[in-house]
Amino acid sequence: MAICQVKVVHAQSVADNVTHLKLAVPAGCTWETGQFARIAMPAKDEPQWRCYSIASKGGSETLDFFIARVKGGAVSPRLCNLQAGDEVLLDTEMNGMLIESKLEKGGRDLWLISTGTGVAPFVAVVSDDAIMDKYERVFLVHGVRKWNETQYLQHVLKLQPKLRVMASVTRDPGAMIDVRIPDALESGLLEEVAGAKLDPKTSRVMLCGNPAMVKAVRAGMRSRGIVSPRNGEPGQLLAENFWL
Ligand SMILES: Cc1cc2nc3c(=O)[nH]c(=O)nc-3n(C[C@H](O)[C@H](O)[C@H](O)COP(=O)(O)OP(=O)(O)OC[C@H]3O[C@@H](n4cnc5c(N)ncnc54)[C@H](O)[C@@H]3O)c2cc1C
Missing domain, CATH: 2.40.30.10 (Translation factors)
Structure with a gap:
């Protein structure tokens, strides 16, 4: 230290x-x-x-x-x-857990799923060309209650054709995703809005923020065969909780 x-x-x-x-x-x-x-x-x-x-x-x-x-x-x-x-x-x-090189190689889509200030490590990820160059598409999902909590991203994100930013806004009207992220995952809305399927062969996923979101999305991903690396086995998902 x-x-x-x-x-x-x-x-x-x-x-x-x-x-x-x-x-x-x-x-x-x-x-x-x-x-x-x-x-x-x-x-x-x-x-x-x-x-x-x-x-x-x-x-x-x-x-x-x-x-x-x-x-x-x-x-x-x-x-x-x-x-x-x-x-x-x-x-x-x-x-930290959110080190992209720990994901199984060969992914095509990178999904960065966050709540609130859990978007912070993903602001770093999308600004890192060495990571972005590995993927064809990057979906940054930001779960917030009100639009005001997500708009600052416009000023800090480097806009690039392969990056798609999707807000999940639960208490203001107007978002394409107007339910909590785990519900949008379960109902298929998340994939529908992204225009992409979550699949262990092509998708790589990172989760960060509220532990309830991380737990529920991790479970939803597991049912699709997307899991964390374990005991030397490659994995497609990494996660960080902001509190217990
Ligand atoms: C690996 C890791 C990375 C983190 N990165 C960030 C970050 O980038 N930005 C950030 O704002 N926080 C982040 N946090 C949370 C941060 O460490 C503190 O827990 C938070 O700032 C609250 O500290 P505090 O002393 O004000 O509250 P405390 O007096 O310690 O109270 C803690 C309680 O506040 C709640 N809480 C903690 N974080 C949040 C939050 N973000 N939103 C709502 N409620 C919360 C929880 O119920 C928690 O039990 C991170 C936590 C971890 C473990």
């Missing part, structure tokens, strides 16, 4: 309760696209560490994060109040 105190170079509220933070990269700090970092507010006593997915690809000039302000939370409201020039603690030892 290597703890650094790093500068906030940019802090912006991008939606109700979501802040985009960019941190300076300490010398020698490296990460892989899709990983998360541990961050804490500087403290006189024991710092309270929390994990945050990195929204910038490995090798970027800044470490980017999307942080949801959790009501009553010990750390996230303070991170959301940060301004450029402030400092936070960063553990430079990065971790």
Whole structure:
């Protein structure tokens, strides 16, 4: 573990309760696209560490994060109040399950399925040409309650012909997917809107965010033969939960 105190170079509220933070990269700090970092507010006593997915690809000039302000939370409201020039603690030892190279080779479609700020590692993935070049089509699914929670993606995603962004919006009208992601998967709406079939031969899947979504979608994928790598066996699905 290597703890650094790093500068906030940019802090912006991008939606109700979501802040985009960019941190300076300490010398020698490296990460892989899709990983998360541990961050804490500087403290006189024991710092309270929390994990945050990195929204910038490995090798970027800044470490980017999307942080949801959790009501009553010990750390996230303070991170959301940060301004450029402030400092936070960063553990430079990065971790994470969402490493694309762990997926079985040979996929044609990459499905990136998220809720809320769980979209963060996928913002990094779609900005990484080394990953994007491997796939013919990439479906980024973003589950939110209100449109306001998804619109900031327009400003951070690199638009590209093979990328299709699909919002699942449950409490505002107008979305093609207006039900929760697991329900859209089960009913076939998700595949219908994408115009693509989920299949273990051609599809590779990454899930991130709300554990209830991750659990339900994982089960739906399992019934289609799409499973995580295990005991040296290749797999087509990787997942990260934001809480228990
Ligand atoms: C691997 C990993 C990556 C993560 N990446 C991100 C990220 O990129 N962005 C992000 O905003 N959070 C992320 N989190 C969640 C983050 O670590 C904290 O749990 C969150 O910021 C709440 O911390 P807190 O101290 O404010 O709340 P606490 O006082 O610790 O309360 C925690 C409770 O808040 C709830 N909660 C946690 N995260 C969320 C959330 N995003 N939305 C709604 N409720 C939540 C859960 O019920 C949890 O039990 C990640 C968690 C993990 C394990």
